[in-house]
Structure formats: C-alpha cells, structure tokens
Amino acid sequence: MSQILNYLKENESNILDTLLRLTKAESPSHNKVLVDQCGEILRNEYESFIGHEVECIEKESVGNQYKFTYSNNSESEQLLVIGHMDTVWDEGALPIKQDGDLLYGPGVFDMKGGLTITLWALKALKEFNYFGSKKIVFLVTSDEEIGSAHSKDLIIQEAKRSRAVFVPESSIEPDGAVKTERKGAGKFLLKVEGISSHAGINAWDGASAIEELAYQIIDLKKLANRDEGISINVGVVSGGTRSNVIAKEAVAEIDVRITKKDQAEVIQNQILNRPQFIAGTNIEITGEIERFPLERNEQVVELYEVFKEIAANHGYDLKEGSSGGASDGNFTSGIGVPTIDGLGPLGGGAHNESEHVYISNLPYRAALLAEALLKYMK
Ligand SMILES: [Zn+2]
Incomplete structure (x- = not known):
C-alpha cells in the first residue's frame, strides 16, 4: 500500500477531528462573523499542520478569505486547489450527528469535507517532506454559495498562474465519481x-x-x-x-x-x-x-486519467461524471486552465438535510489528492 495512504488511514480519527472542528464552526454565507470564525479555525489547522505562508485576504461584507502556500522555496509555477468555507445552512439549522461510518452535518459534504481532505493531503506531503518544482496554492473563499462575487477575480488571478486546478467540491453520489464536466x-x-x-x-x-x-x-x-x-x-x-x-x-x-x-x-x-x-x-x-461551463476537453480527461490510475493503485475504480450545478471550478476552466472537480469526500445530500460523508473513506480521498498533487508538483 502507498506510504501516503497508509499514513492517512492511520490518522482517520484525526482527520475526523479536523472535519468536526470545521463543521462545528457553522458558516452561513451571509454571516460574516461566523464565517470569519470558521476561517480562523481553518487557519489554525493549516498553521499547525504546515506552519507557513498564510495570507488572509480581508473582506468587508463577506468572510475573510485565505491563501495558503505549500512550498519550500519560491517556485514560480503553481498548482491551485480551490475551496469555500461558507455553507447554505443557517446557524443551528442542521444538527451534527455521527451514525456508524456516516457523519451528518452542515457543510460536511459541501465542502468542509473537501477542505479537510486538502489539509490532510498537504499534511501528508509535508510528513514525508515531499516538495517539488511547483508550489501548491490552496485558496479558500467565503461566498461560493452566493455566487462568488467577492472571490471571482481572485480565483481567476490565481488560476492564470496555475498549471492545473483541483476542486475538492462534493463528489457525485453515490460512488464518489469526480466531475469532469459542469454546466x-x-x-x-x-x-x-x-x-x-x-x-x-x-x-x-x-x-x-x-x-x-x-x-x-x-x-x-x-x-x-x-x-x-x-x-x-x-x-x-x-x-x-x-x-x-x-x-x-x-x-x-x-x-x-x-x-x-x-x-x-x-x-x-x-x-x-x-x-x-x-x-x-x-x-x-x-x-x-x-x-462558463467546465467542458470535458482533452486536458480534463488527462487529469482524470491520473486520478483514476492513483485510485486503481489504492484498490478502487474512480468514475467520472457531469454535474448540472456550477462551482468556482467553472471560472478556472472558463479561462482555459485544466480543472478537475468533485474531488471531495464520498457522501451525499449537498444542500439538503441528509448531507453526509463516509468517515472511513476520508483517508482515501485525501491520499488521492495528495498523490495527484505530488505527481503534478514534480
Ligand atoms: Zn460547494
């Protein structure tokens, strides 16, 4: 088994802890105070995992946004991971509960699970001292669920500098297919x-x-x-x-x-x-x-093939699919940067009361992202 997957599986309960901390910090898009608190937790998590290069982009009407840079020197080329910490849930609207391997709660699937996976993917890379010729920028915004008016320019600006964009948004139910096409x-x-x-x-x-x-x-x-x-x-x-x-x-x-x-x-x-x-x-x-739509072009298929191969090495078949919903991945794909979406956890129920993720699968999705980043970082 891969070293990275092994490490992440050993840390399953710690990964769950990260997800719980982020989920308990409820963050409805319109509540700046709450979204900012969630951002602080994210920041603490990143700093305790990776330690360096955190930039807070302060916002007046929506939550502050973060740019985390994973690198051991000042490489110019970069890979971009984008996520959002806001959710569609008002404070207290949805309880957090664990039922066996399932974790239910506001944003666990869309997309605090994706943020958790990314944090742990980076932590795994750091653990084994994996750095490459490209840096990884992890950009976390705060208004995706309300149209991204306060982050669109920033996302496009970072995407322009990037070789590829990875979006750990919710995957496709029920088998965790990634999104190679979005309307x-x-x-x-x-x-x-x-x-x-x-x-x-x-x-x-x-x-x-x-x-x-x-x-x-x-x-x-x-x-x-x-x-x-x-x-x-x-x-x-x-x-x-x-x-x-x-x-x-x-x-x-x-x-x-x-x-x-x-x-x-x-x-x-x-x-x-x-x-x-x-x-x-x-x-x-x-x-x-x-x-603009995320179109399934040659570059996207190439990205998908890389993920599929890593998944096969981890012992499962990673499927692909399309989504009628748009995400911030549409912006990056719209300017021609290869973008793969739906890399988030196995789960379901985005934007409805059954929102959930499978806890024991979290290490697999984190390992998938970590190994793909490792491959492209070289
Ligand atoms: Zn989302």
Missing part, C-alpha cells in the same frame, strides 16, 4: 411595468404586467433545448396587488444553464432582447451568464 450558469431578472386600472370600471384601459410576464415565461421556455443541454427555469415570480386591479408590476427570476462555452453569448442575447406581447407594458431585463 455553466446565469441568472436574470425580468421586470415588467404595466398600466394599472380598475378591473371592472376601466377593464380595457390598463396593461397588465402579469399578463405580459405570463407570455414572457412561455416564450423564454422556448429557448431551452434538452439535446443541446440548455435549460431555463423561472423559479420566482411576483406581481400585482389586488384581484380587482390590473397589475402595474410583475417580476420573474430566471436561472439558465448551458453546457458549452459558445452557447453563452447566444442565449444571453436571446434573453436580454425580449419581444413585447402586450401593448403599453415595458420590459426591463438584467443579468448574465456568470459562469
């Missing part, structure tokens, strides 16, 4: 302004914002294309005041997913340039494709 995503807001009037006395004088919005929704859905992997969801609508008033205002929130980079501009233009259906209404639409 791109965009959000749009459609506002309609109509002309209000009395629904009885002046029934024909108004212009209903709600009616216009209804036509818009039907028309928008026509842009979806299952075969091409383009989906459109109008997830929130609101409008009107009373049943006897012709609605002056109506609003829709729209989510768009794409699978190819070149679909982005086309779909964006189609959404932003809407036809009008009801005379007298006014349409205003804002938004954009925020994340």
Whole structure:
C-alpha cells in the first residue's frame, strides 16, 4: 500500500477531528462573523499542520478569505486547489450527528469535507517532506454559495498562474465519481411595468404586467433545448396587488444553464432582447451568464486519467461524471486552465438535510489528492 495512504488511514480519527472542528464552526454565507470564525479555525489547522505562508485576504461584507502556500522555496509555477468555507445552512439549522461510518452535518459534504481532505493531503506531503518544482496554492473563499462575487477575480488571478486546478467540491453520489464536466450558469431578472386600472370600471384601459410576464415565461421556455443541454427555469415570480386591479408590476427570476462555452453569448442575447406581447407594458431585463461551463476537453480527461490510475493503485475504480450545478471550478476552466472537480469526500445530500460523508473513506480521498498533487508538483 502507498506510504501516503497508509499514513492517512492511520490518522482517520484525526482527520475526523479536523472535519468536526470545521463543521462545528457553522458558516452561513451571509454571516460574516461566523464565517470569519470558521476561517480562523481553518487557519489554525493549516498553521499547525504546515506552519507557513498564510495570507488572509480581508473582506468587508463577506468572510475573510485565505491563501495558503505549500512550498519550500519560491517556485514560480503553481498548482491551485480551490475551496469555500461558507455553507447554505443557517446557524443551528442542521444538527451534527455521527451514525456508524456516516457523519451528518452542515457543510460536511459541501465542502468542509473537501477542505479537510486538502489539509490532510498537504499534511501528508509535508510528513514525508515531499516538495517539488511547483508550489501548491490552496485558496479558500467565503461566498461560493452566493455566487462568488467577492472571490471571482481572485480565483481567476490565481488560476492564470496555475498549471492545473483541483476542486475538492462534493463528489457525485453515490460512488464518489469526480466531475469532469459542469454546466455553466446565469441568472436574470425580468421586470415588467404595466398600466394599472380598475378591473371592472376601466377593464380595457390598463396593461397588465402579469399578463405580459405570463407570455414572457412561455416564450423564454422556448429557448431551452434538452439535446443541446440548455435549460431555463423561472423559479420566482411576483406581481400585482389586488384581484380587482390590473397589475402595474410583475417580476420573474430566471436561472439558465448551458453546457458549452459558445452557447453563452447566444442565449444571453436571446434573453436580454425580449419581444413585447402586450401593448403599453415595458420590459426591463438584467443579468448574465456568470459562469462558463467546465467542458470535458482533452486536458480534463488527462487529469482524470491520473486520478483514476492513483485510485486503481489504492484498490478502487474512480468514475467520472457531469454535474448540472456550477462551482468556482467553472471560472478556472472558463479561462482555459485544466480543472478537475468533485474531488471531495464520498457522501451525499449537498444542500439538503441528509448531507453526509463516509468517515472511513476520508483517508482515501485525501491520499488521492495528495498523490495527484505530488505527481503534478514534480
Ligand atoms: Zn460547494
């Protein structure tokens, strides 16, 4: 068995301790105080494991972010591991509980498990004094679950300097497949302004914002294309005041997913340039494709093959798959840097109450990442 895997298996209970410390420090994206506390724990963990090169990037409205650098001199080339410490869970919303080999709790799978794996992968490399010609930058942000507006530039800046990007986000259920493909995503807001009037006395004088919005929704859905992997969801609508008033205002929130980079501009233009259906209404639409897809290109397949081979040496078959969800890996892939995602723990239930990881598998995922980093670091 590999030296690294052996070492990590011996440390299974310590790995669990790290994950518990990070999970107990609950960190809903919108609560800066809590996210900062979680960041402190992460920082302490890294410093006690590796000891050096920690940069805290202070943020005003979201949690502070961290750049950890693993290196024994000042190599210029780098590998990048990206993660986020914020979760979708409000404080106290989800209890932490252990049931046999399963650990349940807020963010254990998405993605404090991934942070834990990365910390321990680096600790294992340090343990055996493995350094190479490239440094490893571990970038941990604080707003991934709310769109990464406060970290996107930083992620792209670090990715530009990197030979490859590794994303220990949650893996694909149930067998822990890694993600070699992710959809791109965009959000749009459609506002309609109509002309209000009395629904009885002046029934024909108004212009209903709600009616216009209804036509818009039907028309928008026509842009979806299952075969091409383009989906459109109008997830929130609101409008009107009373049943006897012709609605002056109506609003829709729209989510768009794409699978190819070149679909982005086309779909964006189609959404932003809407036809009008009801005379007298006014349409205003804002938004954009925020994340390009992570496309399964040759470079990504090459990365996957490396991971697959390491897994085979550890005695299991590592599968690959695609995800409809976007992650910060979409940014790095979007600028052409080879990116492999879904390297996080074996588990399931991201963003729902069954969120869990398999404890005894944590050493395997940490060893997988450690050995891949070792290979690319040389
Ligand atoms: Zn995540």
